[in-house]
Amino acid sequence: MRMTDAPRYRFAPSPTGFFHVGGARTALYNWALALRTGGTFVLRIEDTDESRNSPEWTQGIIDALSWLGIDSNSPQFEGPYFQSHNAALHVAAAQRIFDAGHAYWCDLTPDQVQERAKETGKQGYDGYSRDRGLTGGPGQVLRFRVPAGSTVVTDLVRGDVEFANDTIEDFVLLRSNGSPMFLLANVVDDIEMRITNVVRAEEHLPNTPKQQMLWDSLGHTPPIWAHVPVLVNEQRKKLSKRRDKVALEQYRAEGILPDAMINYLMTLGWAPAGDTEIVPWSLMVDEFRLEDVNHSPAFFDVKKLAAFNGDYIRAMTIDGFIAACAPHLETTEAWPHERFNADVFAAIAPLVQTRVVTLSEVPAMVDFFFLQDPTIDQAAWDKTMSADFARDVLKDFAAAIATAEWNHDSLKQILESWTEARELKLGKTQAPIRVAVTGRTVGPPLFESIEILGREESLRRITASIARLG
RNA sequence: GCCCCCAUCGUCUAGUGGCCUAGGACACCACCCUUUCAAGGUGGCGGCACGGGUUCGAAUCCCGUUGGGGGUGCCA
DSSP states (O other): GGGGGOOEEEOOOOSSSSOHHHHHHHHHHHHHHHHTOOEEEHHHHHOOGGGGHHHHHHHHHHHHHHHHHHHHTTTEEEEEGGGGGHHHHHHHHHHHHHHSSSSEEOOHHHHHHHHHHHHHSSHHHHHHHHHHTOOOTTOOEOOOEOOEEEEEEEETTTTTEEEEGGSSOOOEETTSSSSHHHHHEEEEHHTTTTOOOOEEGGGGGGHHHHHHHHHHTTTOOOOEEEEEEEEOEEEEEEOOOTTSSBBBBHHTTTTTOHHHHHHHHHSOOOOOSSSOSSOOHHHHHHHHGGGGSSSSEEEHHHHHHHHHHHHHHSSHHHHHHHHHHHHHHOOOOSSSSGGOOOOHHHHHHHHTTTTTTSOOOOHHHHHHHHSSOOOOOHHHHHHHHSSTTTHHHHHHHHHHTTTTTTSHHHHHHHHHHHHHHTTHHHHHHHHHHHHHSSSSSSSSSSHHHHHHHHHHHOOOHHHHHHHOOO
């Protein structure tokens, strides 16, 4: 395949101030396809209003894409382009459409259009100015003259979709202030950037016949369309910023791994062959086909995302895990920053790795190592210290570990023999010690934690708890 | 209102007329393992929306119903 024949996929987010998980999935689809076909991923910031473009947003989106592995430095990445920069082109195209007789001027205001609709009992614009021969000017909009007949949109995921043209009103191309509408701008930019494939969310499907007519009227062959199902919340409504947690950045901050997010997003509406959904990106690039994408909306299930993430966390090397935790450990307010000890964390890290599903849970799990005194949970204290053996186990264990060989096996043996002598269960007798040392009833394995904490500090905490018992 | 799309376990999906007694994953439950909690192992629960066709045979094809979603701006 010659390079000029390679497909060009466009990804066109609008500047909403954050990067939507739905957009992330579409971006991934486009990127996967570009990679497999040797094509190009074209990024275009989609807004005809220059004032809404901000360098921060653009950088944010490039960062988010790069987090997803979509590298803006790749030779297969092009852009960012800015729709708003091309207004002159859009207007010129509108002029050409008018010159060819496919558009006409109209001086009705939105209110007047509505007024007429009310009178005729029909919806939308009724084509009032079609044959009035207006020549344009202030206060007039340019409307597309929707031809008779029907428009068939051929879609890779949905097949042929037919729209009767008389259900499509003569839509506006140029506003009365002369600025181009999004729909027009979009088509002109796609033509200009030689876009061959448009993969976007299903919500755009009803507008596609309009765009297709624009492609036709400009004398170009429309691209290959693919409308993928939208992502929905538990109410089955399209994910929205107001109701739902949709910002990719939020998940990133919580310690969702990019690979987990990528993998999860790809399985929404599509599944790799075989019995596992956790698969490497390279395999998804090889196997992903638009034709295989499901037709129905998919629920964005945070629990499943978390499960994927846990899987990816456990699959990390220990050094990788420690490195990934670093940002969360540095910024946490779980302990005074200066008390953190990287060696201590490295020692406990392997035991933390199987116990978290997101990285943001890590600090809370190891905070007792880096606090002057553990934060004692009152409920945990009440529950465990009320055992009749609580005081004895604390005193005897403290006495024994004062001189014990310092490793978790021997620490465990000490408590085991103490427990057996009294015909108790280790699960019960370790509880008061755990609360004394960590402040809670759950956490990393106890004897390993004590070993890492050190003899002196462990003794101090247990002694303090005995004193607290009174 | 009008137009369009969609319909397999609670959720994400496999399934493209016989391999389906409908497979997997997440969640849930139970058991095993176990120093708490996890992780891991084993097992379980649970679904083709409904009604008509077509066919020797339908989750798969057709029609209808119902239900959901999206669109319908001088927004993007």
